[in-house]
Amino acid sequence: MSMLANRTRPLWFAAMIHRLSGLGLAIFLPFHFLVLGLAIRGEAQLDTFLRWTDQPLVKFSESALVGLLAVHMLGGLRLLALENMSWRGGQAVRALGLIAIAALVAVYFLVRVF
Amino acid sequence: MNVALYAWQRATAALMAPLVLVHLVVIFYAMGAGLSAAQMLARTRGSIAWGLFYGVFVAAVSVHAAIGVRTILIEWTPLPRRAIDGFAILFGLVLAVLGLRAVAAVVLP
Amino acid sequence: MPIERVRTDILILGSGGAGLFAALHAHAADPKLDITVATKGLLGKCGCTRMVQGGYNVSLHKGDSIERHFMDTIEGGKWLPHQELAWTLVTRAVERVRELENEIGCFFDRNADGSLHGKAFAGQTFDRTVHKGDLTGIEIISRLMEQVWARPGIRQLEEHRAVAMIPSKDGASLSGLLMIDVRTGALKFIEAQAVLLATGGGPTMYRYHTPSGDKSMDGLAMALRFGLPLRDMEMVQFHPTGLYGGAETRMTGTVLEEGLRGAGGYLLNGEMRRFMGDYDPKLERATRDVVSRSMYAEMRAGRTTKNGGLYIAMSHLGPDKVRKMFKGMVERCDDCGFDLAGGLVEVVPTAHYFMGGVVCGVDTATERPGLFVAGEDASGMHGANRLGGNGVANSTVFGGIAGDTMPRWIAANRGHRPPDEGVLDAEVARALVPFAAKPGDVNALREKLMDTMWNDVGVLRDRAGLDRGLAALDTIEAELLATGVADGNRAFNLTWHDWLNLRSLIETSRVITLAAIQRENSRGAHFREDFPEPGDLDSSTYTVARQRGGKIEMTNEPVEFTIVRPGQSLLADAAE
Amino acid sequence: MADTLQVSLWRGGSDGRYVDYAVPARESQTVLDVVTYVQRHLDATLSYRFACRVGMCGSCAMQVNGRARWTCRTHVSKVAEGGKLTVAPLENMPVIKDLAADMREFFGKWQRAKGRFAPSKTRNDPVEPIDPATPQRRAADAAIECINCGVCYASCDTVKWDKDYLGPAQLNRAWTLVNDVRDAGNRERLVAVSEGSGCHSCHSHQSCQEFCPVGLNPTRSIAGLKRKSLAAYLKGELKP
Numbered sequence A: 001m002s003m004l005a006n007r008t009r010p011l012w013f014a015a016m017i018h019r020l021s022g023l024g025l026a027i028f029l030p031f032h033f034l035v036l037g038l039a040i041r042g043e044a045q046l047d048t049f050l051r052w053t054d055q056p057l058v059k060f061s062e063s064a065l066v067g068l069l070a071v072h073m074l075g076g077l078r079l080l081a082l083e084n085m086s087w088r089g090g091q092a093v094r095a096l097g098l099i100a101i102a103a104l105v106a107v108y109f110l111v112r113v114f
Numbered sequence B: 001m002n003v004a005l006y007a008w009q010r011a012t013a014a015l016m017a018p019l020v021l022v023h024l025v026v027i028f029y030a031m032g033a034g035l036s037a038a039q040m041l042a043r044t045r046g047s048i049a050w051g052l053f054y055g056v057f058v059a060a061v062s063v064h065a066a067i068g069v070r071t072i073l074i075e076w077t078p079l080p081r082r083a084i085d086g087f088a089i090l091f092g093l094v095l096a097v098l099g100l101r102a103v104a105a106v107v108l109p
Numbered sequence C: 001m002p003i004e005r006v007r008t009d010i011l012i013l014g015s016g017g018a019g020l021f022a023a024l025h026a027h028a029a030d031p032k033l034d035i036t037v038a039t040k041g042l043l044g045k046c047g048c049t050r051m052v053q054g055g056y057n058v059s060l061h062k063g064d065s066i067e068r069h070f071m072d073t074i075e076g077g078k079w080l081p082h083q084e085l086a087w088t089l090v091t092r093a094v095e096r097v098r099e100l101e102n103e104i105g106c107f108f109d110r111n112a113d114g115s116l117h118g119k120a121f122a123g124q125t126f127d128r129t130v131h132k133g134d135l136t137g138i139e140i141i142s143r144l145m146e147q148v149w150a151r152p153g154i155r156q157l158e159e160h161r162a163v164a165m166i167p168s169k170d171g172a173s174l175s176g177l178l179m180i181d182v183r184t185g186a187l188k189f190i191e192a193q194a195v196l197l198a199t200g201g202g203p204t205m206y207r208y209h210t211p212s213g214d215k216s217m218d219g220l221a222m223a224l225r226f227g228l229p230l231r232d233m234e235m236v237q238f239h240p241t242g243l244y245g246g247a248e249t250r251m252t253g254t255v256l257e258e259g260l261r262g263a264g265g266y267l268l269n270g271e272m273r274r275f276m277g278d279y280d281p282k283l284e285r286a287t288r289d290v291v292s293r294s295m296y297a298e299m300r301a302g303r304t305t306k307n308g309g310l311y312i313a314m315s316h317l318g319p320d321k322v323r324k325m326f327k328g329m330v331e332r333c334d335d336c337g338f339d340l341a342g343g344l345v346e347v348v349p350t351a352h353y354f355m356g357g358v359v360c361g362v363d364t365a366t367e368r369p370g371l372f373v374a375g376e377d378a379s380g381m382h383g384a385n386r387l388g389g390n391g392v393a394n395s396t397v398f399g400g401i402a403g404d405t406m407p408r409w410i411a412a413n414r415g416h417r418p419p420d421e422g423v424l425d426a427e428v429a430r431a432l433v434p435f436a437a438k439p440g441d442v443n444a445l446r447e448k449l450m451d452t453m454w455n456d457v458g459v460l461r462d463r464a465g466l467d468r469g470l471a472a473l474d475t476i477e478a479e480l481l482a483t484g485v486a487d488g489n490r491a492f493n494l495t496w497h498d499w500l501n502l503r504s505l506i507e508t509s510r511v512i513t514l515a516a517i518q519r520e521n522s523r524g525a526h527f528r529e530d531f532p533e534p535g536d537l538d539s540s541t542y543t544v545a546r547q548r549g550g551k552i553e554m555t556n557e558p559v560e561f562t563i564v565r566p567g568q569s570l571l572a573d574a575a576e
Numbered sequence D: 001m002a003d004t005l006q007v008s009l010w011r012g013g014s015d016g017r018y019v020d021y022a023v024p025a026r027e028s029q030t031v032l033d034v035v036t037y038v039q040r041h042l043d044a045t046l047s048y049r050f051a052c053r054v055g056m057c058g059s060c061a062m063q064v065n066g067r068a069r070w071t072c073r074t075h076v077s078k079v080a081e082g083g084k085l086t087v088a089p090l091e092n093m094p095v096i097k098d099l100a101a102d103m104r105e106f107f108g109k110w111q112r113a114k115g116r117f118a119p120s121k122t123r124n125d126p127v128e129p130i131d132p133a134t135p136q137r138r139a140a141d142a143a144i145e146c147i148n149c150g151v152c153y154a155s156c157d158t159v160k161w162d163k164d165y166l167g168p169a170q171l172n173r174a175w176t177l178v179n180d181v182r183d184a185g186n187r188e189r190l191v192a193v194s195e196g197s198g199c200h201s202c203h204s205h206q207s208c209q210e211f212c213p214v215g216l217n218p219t220r221s222i223a224g225l226k227r228k229s230l231a232a233y234l235k236g237e238l239k240p
Ligand SMILES: Cc1cc2nc3c(=O)[nH]c(=O)nc-3n(C[C@H](O)[C@H](O)[C@H](O)COP(=O)(O)OP(=O)(O)OC[C@H]3O[C@@H](n4cnc5c(N)ncnc54)[C@H](O)[C@@H]3O)c2cc1C
Pocket: C013, C014, C015, C016, C017, C018, C019, C038, C039, C040, C041, C044, C046, C047, C048, C049, C050, C051, C052, C053, C054, C055, C056, C057, C160, C161, C162, C163, C198, C199, C200, C201, C210, C211, C212, C214, C215, C216, C218, C219, C255, C352, C353, C374, C375, C376, C377, C388, C389, C390, C391, C392, C393, C395
């Protein structure tokens, strides 16, 4: 079977990115909360943790998370607009633009943390 | 997904959009100002505003993500609907509990 | 061979406008009845009702009248229509369109004041054709289909092909139908208290033809074998502008809309000359039959394109304007690789509609108890020519009437009637004949048939050609019987069905030819070069063909002018 | 143009396989013609479906090089990549045999979406006057010319992933009826499309819109349904 053509379209990729980013956030969020919850036991531990986050690898993944959040939010806002405002064409261009913006935000974050 | 779940998912999404923006700004600000954990906590502890802000955020995200995960499991796994529903509720509750605990840690004096 | 046997109360053959309307009406009349719709393709997706582009004639508009619609129908039919049938058609169409709108859900186009829009259709004195854009058939059949799907009480046998009518044991009435389940290839006998024949005719034995691929005159071939009288069988309507894309594409023959000529399109021959002036002062705007004959004559004289067709040219009207006015047609041509707006598109006249069919009454009853007929399989409503827009009116009006009639008939004639087992066995064997012979090239025979009918029994006819055609049909039939289909897998075996289609087409082609020999004058769609005059209208006759003992008998019957006589008009009466 | 096409056709049921054929290329040749050639000249047992030949009946749709299309109106030159064609039965439907798919579930869902007119009048009433310029009539018109070919349905991954999902064509039809002021069934219709796996399950992938051969936009119709049913739900008019 040749590749299904509906899966080579920009808007299909946009949907996948939206889904995977949402899924990524959903998987990451419990850990994020867990870590913040540590603060209950005192600032010392939190500080150790925050020092741990100074490692480059952690910084990279944090940037990725910021990127995920940005791309998921922007993609979600696109969908909300598509569903609730009068019809507009050019959705593929919009989706790509928003993904690009999210990437910029993530890169900016990355630059700032280092 | 039915209309009720849809309503909740879209409403929480709409609600979270500004919250996420503020959250991102906060992170960038904190980073820019080079604040330590202690400095950050000093600003949040005892603040009703931040408590409300993150409390609402956590509540919204728990509902939103639970519904989202449910959809993904329905479409991408062969699990029975009832198992998926159970898991989604559980997932939402875990998120809410962990999230509120974190908010409490950050906000309670 | 033992075959599956099924019983139903009402069996409807075909899912065009006639079949689906019959199912809905019968179900409404008595929901307890077991109703089965059997159709050669998918329910509502096969047949020609879907393909209606122009629209539906009805006198619902201010300024129009039933009498006017009737007179247009009679005059268009060159005084050959059965007047009671034509009258029923035009009067009941009014109620049927309201039913389509109010109950079935068709959403026809409106005027700015909200009333139904009526568009102009050639050959009519009033703009009465109700439509939904230029895809009226899709709207009508999709809505009907939805209503049938919504009623689980109406059983569906999709991709079931009727192959023979089986008489009751006493031979007096119809017992049921022998069918093939196309998907499995299994034969099935369906016994029914009442049967509606609505398989939609379909003159697809011509080289160029418009109807859908599933139509192959099966209904009329079965009716002929069952001994029923067939009327007006010489009357094949040709549409002047069929798309021509060569012999090997199924696009060839499909209709390019009438409006292209109306809007000022030119017809050019192979020498790039606008030839219509040689035939008629109205040029391209002459009526369908005149333009078709002129094109046919031009082609016969060899003044064709190198592929063998003629050209239609629209670009002088401005390609952008053409693109806007005929969006659907331009896109269709473009999909197939032709530039209608800016270039030349090859066209040929193409067989479009079959006016002939089974003789029936205004209640759709045939001569044989238990058998009813409606739609393009029935005859008498149109006479020598069908008005554009009267085709779908005919199938929906009489389909609905059949649906009203059959439950009543069953109430008065209860019970199934066991079949004549001898005939059933013989018909089973007949359906399987191709598997006994050595496999051969079925398609080559189809090509031969199409050429024979096109050349010898086509748009222009004469005795010599018709005789030649008759002889050729015998040869083709003999060759077909000697040509087999490999008996590997009978499930969804299209080649087997092609073979059966071909047999139906050959048998009905013979009747067309005999009827064309019988009519020694020229009326409407039938043109005899050796008898070019229409003959005396007052003593008009119609042809009837009937098969008895393997031989076809032709007779002429006088047309009864029960409502209006040639020279009179209901409109004049109304004016007085 | 090469003078032969390399054609792979799906043969058999869902457990079938591709079989290769060489078909002569022609100037005027649709994918349906290619398939027909194989049946007429190379393998008489090949099964496929068509009726109208002109894009009106929606019987002939197949997967052509991975994309669902109407084959009667797809010129080979527009799709053959390097003279190669791969043709399979429509996705997301059971296979009957070879290139013919089973559309019963497709139409079953059409009914589940209440894709049928619910009359408020009878044949004895006059035809209802409707101003063609009203937004509702325009919205109905924009979505009405569906030929139920199943191309959108075969191209939608939500259909593939959620067996109960009503589907783009079905929801598109429901939307035309929601905008039909003559219709009396909209309360039930909105309930039907608001239940699980109804319009709210659509993720706006838009393959339906991009591939619909007659240029309809089911995505827009579905968005309309989402809005309409959400409003009804918030007003307490829906009890799903
Ligand atoms: C391109 C085109 C355009 C047209 N435009 C117009 C127009 O604008 N206005 C107008 O009034 N008329 C028009 N017509 C004519 C009109 O479409 C037909 O006259 C009318 O729809 C016939 O309806 P029907 O129900 O008798 O048959 P159909 O709608 O043709 O249905 C016949 C049914 O019988 C089935 N069938 C055939 N053989 C068998 C068998 N052996 N066993 C079981 N089922 C079988 C078929 O599959 C099909 O379901 C047009 C026709 C064509 C081809």
